[in-house]
Amino acid sequence: MESCGIAIGFSDVIRLGHGSGGKLTEQLVEKVFLPKIGNSILNELDDAASLKIGDANIAFSTDSYVVKPLFFPGGNIGSLAVHGTVNDLSMRLARPLYLSVSFIIEEGFRIGELSRIVESLSQAAKESQVDVAAADTKVVNRGAGDGVYINTTGIGIIETRHPPAVRKARPGDLIIISSDLGRHGIAILCAREGLELETDLLSDSASLSALALRLARLGPALHCMRDLTRGGLSSALNEIAHASKVGIEINDSQVPIHPAVRGACELLGLDPLYVACEGRFICIVEADRADEVVENLKLDPLGQESAIIGRVTEEHPGRVVSRTAIGGRRIVDKLSGDQLPRIC
Amino acid sequence: MESCGIAIGFSDVIRLGHGSGGKLTEQLVEKVFLPKIGNSILNELDDAASLKIGDANIAFSTDSYVVKPLFFPGGNIGSLAVHGTVNDLSMRLARPLYLSVSFIIEEGFRIGELSRIVESLSQAAKESQVDVAAADTKVVNRGAGDGVYINTTGIGIIETRHPPAVRKARPGDLIIISSDLGRHGIAILCAREGLELETDLLSDSASLSALALRLARLGPALHCMRDLTRGGLSSALNEIAHASKVGIEINDSQVPIHPAVRGACELLGLDPLYVACEGRFICIVEADRADEVVENLKLDPLGQESAIIGRVTEEHPGRVVSRTAIGGRRIVDKLSGDQLPRIC
Numbered sequence: 001m002e003s004c005g006i007a008i009g010f011s012d013v014i015r016l017g018h019g020s021g022g023k024l025t026e027q028l029v030e031k032v033f034l035p036k037i038g039n040s041i042l043n044e045l046d047d048a049a050s051l052k053i054g055d056a057n058i059a060f061s062t063d064s065y066v067v068k069p070l071f072f073p074g075g076n077i078g079s080l081a082v083h084g085t086v087n088d089l090s091m092r093l094a095r096p097l098y099l100s101v102s103f104i105i106e107e108g109f110r111i112g113e114l115s116r117i118v119e120s121l122s123q124a125a126k127e128s129q130v131d132v133a134a135a136d137t138k139v140v141n142r143g144a145g146d147g148v149y150i151n152t153t154g155i156g157i158i159e160t161r162h163p164p165a166v167r168k169a170r171p172g173d174l175i176i177i178s179s180d181l182g183r184h185g186i187a188i189l190c191a192r193e194g195l196e197l198e199t200d201l202l203s204d205s206a207s208l209s210a211l212a213l214r215l216a217r218l219g220p221a222l223h224c225m226r227d228l229t230r231g232g233l234s235s236a237l238n239e240i241a242h243a244s245k246v247g248i249e250i251n252d253s254q255v256p257i258h259p260a261v262r263g264a265c266e267l268l269g270l271d272p273l274y275v276a277c278e279g280r281f282i283c284i285v286e287a288d289r290a291d292e293v294v295e296n297l298k299l300d301p302l303g304q305e306s307a308i309i310g311r312v313t314e315e316h317p318g319r320v321v322s323r324t325a326i327g328g329r330r331i332v333d334k335l336s337g338d339q340l341p342r343i344c
Numbered sequence: 345m346e347s348c349g350i351a352i353g354f355s356d357v358i359r360l361g362h363g364s365g366g367k368l369t370e371q372l373v374e375k376v377f378l379p380k381i382g383n384s385i386l387n388e389l390d391d392a393a394s395l396k397i398g399d400a401n402i403a404f405s406t407d408s409y410v411v412k413p414l415f416f417p418g419g420n421i422g423s424l425a426v427h428g429t430v431n432d433l434s435m436r437l438a439r440p441l442y443l444s445v446s447f448i449i450e451e452g453f454r455i456g457e458l459s460r461i462v463e464s465l466s467q468a469a470k471e472s473q474v475d476v477a478a479a480d481t482k483v484v485n486r487g488a489g490d491g492v493y494i495n496t497t498g499i500g501i502i503e504t505r506h507p508p509a510v511r512k513a514r515p516g517d518l519i520i521i522s523s524d525l526g527r528h529g530i531a532i533l534c535a536r537e538g539l540e541l542e543t544d545l546l547s548d549s550a551s552l553s554a555l556a557l558r559l560a561r562l563g564p565a566l567h568c569m570r571d572l573t574r575g576g577l578s579s580a581l582n583e584i585a586h587a588s589k590v591g592i593e594i595n596d597s598q599v600p601i602h603p604a605v606r607g608a609c610e611l612l613g614l615d616p617l618y619v620a621c622e623g624r625f626i627c628i629v630e631a632d633r634a635d636e637v638v639e640n641l642k643l644d645p646l647g648q649e650s651a652i653i654g655r656v657t658e659e660h661p662g663r664v665v666s667r668t669a670i671g672g673r674r675i676v677d678k679l680s681g682d683q684l685p686r687i688c
Binding site for chain 1: 355356357358359360361362363364369372373376377380381383385386392393395397398399400402404405406407408409410441442444445446447448449450451452453454455456458459462463465466469475476477478479480481482483484485487488489490493495497499501685686
């Protein structure tokens with residue numbers, strides 16, 4: 001490490017937290033990746049890149065999926081790998097067109113299980129109206145994988161002249177969440193640890209494409225969209241506060257959280273603001289359009305719990321602050337460790 | 345397995361051979377993947393898909409890289425991950441524009457080594473004139489990976505009205521190899537097994553973009569291109585014979601092979617026709633243009649050993665036959681096991 005002049009905190013090896021979407025991930029990106037492969041597109045750190053090719057504005061996004069366990073209540077790695085990448089395209093208001101799919105499979109994995117995963121992937125692609133246009137399979141030795149890893153990379157077409165972007169939030173804007181927080185992370189955790197909650201909580205993993213495209217008619221009044229995956233709501237808000245150089249204030253009591261998620265978080269000592277979803281987003285819009293957006297989102301089953309949860313401020317740029325139910329204020333920082341790794 | 349109605353040979357679990365690019369890979373693709381995610385684009389099984397988006401003809405290709413060891417003479421997984429995907433785009437005569445890059449890193453991997461890999465990836469991207477437009481990092485638990493796996497997915501623009509395709513070979517065409525065969529596979533094998541050859545053999549891993557684009561001026565006289573990766577020359581020729589419904593005949597003595605590669609193959613009992621390259625391709629062209637193609641390729645350092653190695657026949661459609669140096673004939677079948685897994 002010393003020889004190449006890079007020092008990340010006190011560690012010179014990769015830790016699980018480097019993959020958690022929090023501070024360690026950010027350090028890895030900023031110190032190892034961007035100095036070498038950064039450019040004006042990648043440095044934007046949006047959910048999907050926006051590329052002009054010919055006369056088309058194309059959204060382009062990649063994600064590898066390493067979720068553990070492979071099968072969880074409400075989905076499996078196959079459906080998740082479609083939803084995750086389709087949702088990243090949707091966050092630029094792109095209509096998803098094509099996916100590539102690449103499997104890294106561990107020697108000894110049962111072909112019957114692989115087949116179930118491919119079936120779910122296929123079903124999710126049909127529901128999301130995307131075609132798999134390119135594919136690849138690799139096999140690694142027994143003990144050099146964890147069943148199956150999947151990469152999907154997506155291409156969509158941006159049909160708006162005003163794609164939302166992470167740097168477009170402005171003081172006075174209001175922040176809207178598309179529905180309730182944290183089901184995916186808690187469902188994964190329960191499946192992994194064998195915990196049984198009183199209710200049968202399912203992952204929220206779903207394609208956000210149709211829900212997101214409802215917002216296209218806002219035009220330039222729609223400033224930011226971000227899906228709430230690794231690092232949960234806190235990471236999404238912190239990334240926007242940082243990129244847009246604004247402050248963000250949310251009201252804890254307005255964030256919709258299912259009682260089973262809240263109960264599990266209390267039991268396990270987790271902060272729901274950091275728990276991942278795979279079918280939820282926030283959008284940041286001009287204040288006078290916010291009520292209209294909430295009403296519109298509520299018309300869709302995936303947006304039933306939509307709510308205004310906060311606002312963008314001129315004060316404390318780069319910081320996210322939460323007002324607690326009893327009137328206190330606390331800083332909502334980025335995740336600094338690995339609250340819950342391998343949720344996607 | 346029985347319950348889902350799929351039976352692949354005598355195995356109901358994934359074996360290393362399923363990733364080798366030979367018969368087992370083909371069975372997995374045809375029995376598990378294509379029935380569920382197949383469509384008119386994917387079923388072509390070309391190196392890259394050809395997609396019409398707006399007024400642009402886009403090539404799109406994905407590959408995950410699981411090479412072992414990560415560092416080998418002549419490159420590492422970072423440079424390989426760029427060359428492999430850029431070359432797949434080049435096989436459609438597309439000019440590579442953008443790559444996505446996704447890392448799956450094992451907990452405990454040294455950040456210094458990761459940094460060297462990213463450096464090589466960056467260097468190879470610059471040489472190939474592609475920008476990294478999207479990226480992702482995941483971390484898996486110690487023991488659930490093998491250092492680093494990389495997925496790259498590429499977008500290129502097809503500037504010809506006559507992109508070569510695997511189904512376009514016609515009887516009478518001649519087959520040209522861009523240079524000598526098998527350096528990558530043998531370099532990997534020696535690095536993996538600690539073998540020392542008399543010469544310092546380096547992998548042939550390189551971007552074929554500029555070399556391939558030399559052939560654009562052939563227009564419709566260029567029928568097929570295929571890079572020689574997993575499964576080597578034999579897989580590429582068998583895939584073309586199968587997709588184009590033609591026979592293929594090659595002359596063993598005309599296939600250029602470096603003496604060190606030939607020596608290693610004899611020593612290890614490998615057939616050089618099955619050994620992988622990562623910087624070589626074959627093209628199939630109308631017979632009266634073949635000499636011109638060879639001369640043209642030889643002007644580039646990567647095409648110095650270019651040669652006509654065989655022809656397309658009406659006889660024995662779907663089969664590849666080789667004439668040996670002593671005048672015999674043998675069938676060159678697809679790889680049926682795993683001669684050399686994890687070479688890319």
